[in-house]
Amino acid sequence: MKRLSRAIGILLILISPYGYSQTFEEFPDPLRNWEQVPAGLNVSIVSIDKRYAKNDVPFVKQKSSCEMTGWKGEKLSAQLLLWSHTNIEQVECTISDFTSPNNTLSANIAQARFVRYVMTDEFGPGCGYRKPEDFPASLSADMLDNIKSFNMPPRTVRPLWITVDIPREAKAGTYKSKIEVTAKGEKTKEFEITLNVQNKVLPPAKEWIYHLDLWQHPSAVARAQNLKLWSDEHFEALKPLMKMLADAGQKVITTNVNKDPWNVQTFDPYADMIIWTKDKKGKWSYDYTIFDKWVTFMMDLGIDKMINCYSLVPWNNELHYNDVVTGKIINVKADPGTKAFEEMWGPFLIDFTKHLRGKGWLEKTNIAMDERGPKEMEATIEFLQRISPELGISLADNHNSYKKYPFIKEISVSADAKVDSADIALRREKGLITTYYVCCSDKFPNVFTFSDPAEAVYSAWYALASDYDGYLRWAYNSWVENPLTDSRFRTWPAGDTYIVYPDARSSIRFERLVEGIQDVEKIRILRKELKGLNTKESLEKLAKLNREVARFNTISPLKSPDIMLYSAKAVVNEVSK
């Protein structure tokens, strides 16, 4: 027996095309095994937690139905995966009406969007300059495209993202709907959705309490979509993009009061919103036209809780203005605490306060700063309190300033810091906002183009578990040169600079971020209800819910976020019954 198997072994070695010297043949690579894939178009319902590689044979357990459960007013997601060994043309997807024995919800509450692949890199050392050749690049399924039909090259994978917006006026109950995927020469594939509408209502995003702040970059839209800056077309293009942000519960309008506050750390500089002019007599005037137009535009979309004005301490401490005498734009270096600083900022702050009061915006406006040294901060805050005490202050901070400046209206701390719940509660009583932020330095939870989609959901659960009021991320749409195809940038991990795409295309990251915020709002409502009921049963439910939430109070969990969320969300659904 032993001798026989040896003889066969030697024979195999001799006849193997590449293996004469190898002692055994390795397994075929399952990711390249396209020949084993059934002919034609393959389609299955898959998890929303996975980004499938574009050219690998996907690992899928065929599934032809899915169950979605949510509240009235909630947005839910599902994912279909398409793959084929051969070329497939004109793939399209339609979703039918949702019907229950007594009610119908129109088909147009649902949409199917083809997921597009964008170049990404990896976390590596996190922050800092990087070149494309320094990190392995790969394609990541992230963008949700707005096209109706798709052609699939052979041996590729294509995800389809399904979104269901449950109307706030829907009747609770169990609905059924059908997804149909068609393609040229292919039999129609059908999938069943079971939609459980629970008898609870999620209020509109404007009423959400979660303090979301994703900084907007309107100039990037003008450049990337090739539109004249601040033109009507520019605002037209901004509308669906910023509407999408309003629908996520954004609370803050990002503005800049002088030139680019971050010394052009983004691909596009932030164009001026307020034009500073010094006349022949040395007198200052300020043109607020763009600032007013932008703020009004955002407020009309429903983003009207705060106006954050960057920055008294730009990253190079430089300002500029039109000088009537020379006809030139003059750059001024003005370090906090210096005479130049007071001379530049003093007159402006007085005028700006007056302007804001006239608009009725004064109470909403903060002078905003981020990640500057403690010394500069001290000089600046002393100055602000002296010159413009009516203006709020907002700070994204990695220096624990919340203890030093307990009056700061809105403070956001780094994810690797922690703020005592008692401090947050104290601030909350005074109407002050405390959030956390992630950026290039945070491996988890984050929303890079390579991040696990569930991390975006986790980020909101982390805020809740840590008792923060919300979440700040520095870049909603600081697009790179070719944002549609390549999310890498000269600094930071890919996708750090934007979470949505040109032409108001959403992303898996953004959809999941909103999902997490919805979860937080639902839990907030459930907690209040259960506490209010004050029965043994309701308090047990509350305790169970709180136990789930508490598990998210870490940025280094022992389990995968998708596994944690799976059980935690099951509890939310159960408690919502």
Place this chain on the structure above:
Amino acid sequence: MKRLSRAIGILLILISPYGYSQTFEEFPDPLRNWEQVPAGLNVSIVSIDKRYAKNDVPFVKQKSSCEMTGWKGEKLSAQLLLWSHTNIEQVECTISDFTSPNNTLSANIAQARFVRYVMTDEFGPGCGYRKPEDFPASLSADMLDNIKSFNMPPRTVRPLWITVDIPREAKAGTYKSKIEVTAKGEKTKEFEITLNVQNKVLPPAKEWIYHLDLWQHPSAVARAQNLKLWSDEHFEALKPLMKMLADAGQKVITTNVNKDPWNVQTFDPYADMIIWTKDKKGKWSYDYTIFDKWVTFMMDLGIDKMINCYSLVPWNNELHYNDVVTGKIINVKADPGTKAFEEMWGPFLIDFTKHLRGKGWLEKTNIAMDERGPKEMEATIEFLQRISPELGISLADNHNSYKKYPFIKEISVSADAKVDSADIALRREKGLITTYYVCCSDKFPNVFTFSDPAEAVYSAWYALASDYDGYLRWAYNSWVENPLTDSRFRTWPAGDTYIVYPDARSSIRFERLVEGIQDVEKIRILRKELKGLNTKESLEKLAKLNREVARFNTISPLKSPDIMLYSAKAVVNEVSK
């Protein structure tokens, strides 16, 4: 301009072969871009922290030299990567002598081994039954093969693992050596190794203090290599495999005292080492032939600190024996605390104690148990202390028994538990050993076939940072059905059951595990030296070293283990100067 770009856009859509409906073309997948790979054989030095996918275009920054730094007596690793768009035949690798201005180290201190790909899965839920179709499978570069020549199929990657064993008698200094990679029809590729031999000596593995316990499974070797159980050929095959384990600093001999202690949780049952017989008068006799042969064999290889005997509480509480009356093998269920238990184990323990005393092994022998319930444990320990107080007790424990039974000679706790340093120190004073273990339930740090190679190193640094005496893992070689090609098993994440391969082939996991142990031994020596010197400089160095170590005191680090180790090992090298 805008109109023109739109027109070009429409044109591109019309002429694109697959994209008439797509709004833009995605980037080509960099992992499939074999056409861009330079013709012929490509070779580069790469990191030892990465497992390269077999069929993806590798992301490599061409590097033709590497620097290795270590102590006399230390084993060091490097990795070469080979890849080609076309078929490459007869790849071979040779390494020259290591020469310094005054000295030469023979070429045979180094070896190059082709890394082979084995099927793996993923962590998933960790423990529990699993089927191949439940988890995505992939190929993992893990096994270090013992072949001299390799043929590469087109569009594949092949890693080569370089090992340098610095002789203990080497002179300190900087040596140079050359790696040559040759293949049929290819120009020879040359790579330079700079080997810095530091003026420190790592003692032989037998003298290492790190208490390593990887359980051996001799019967699996007989089955997998098709040899008669306990035959001379079987022991011949065991020799290089167990020598490799001795060279890693293994301290414990794994034995079983009755039938398979884990109710055949492995692919192969553990064959009996002690044959129990009951004669016509009901008198017991025990045949220790195999047990003695195995223990002597292991001791001859240098593994002679402890003999662990599994188990008084096998996982089904069943024993068996030869019954002379019926001529049959009789199974007996004997739960701890019952009369049957005392009747079965009582006579054996008395005879076994006598046998061990005769051999001079009594002080080294522990009755060993793992992961059983507290109640069973209580009854068993009470019984052991009463019947055979001279035998030690060893326990792999997930129930915090170290507090309840402070006298247990060797205890190993789950990685997600923690033992107070004070408790460990107290135990250490009494000569008792405290280690930690990882198994199917631990995502990190672990040595599954898909685990990051640096995790194996991290596992030793974790032991050091947590003040454990060492590390236990339940399976050195519990091979699955086809261990050479497929590391998946019917239970647990792939690779959980073995870390080395048939015919004494090592693995990336095992090499890195030993690397971690070497690090720990070096740090132990450095700490003693620096403390002994007691100068300002030496104490500063000691503090610096300890700061690095302290960062490893967690199983959920915020940084990747390879990044953490990079800086920590740089400090070890610096302090070793």
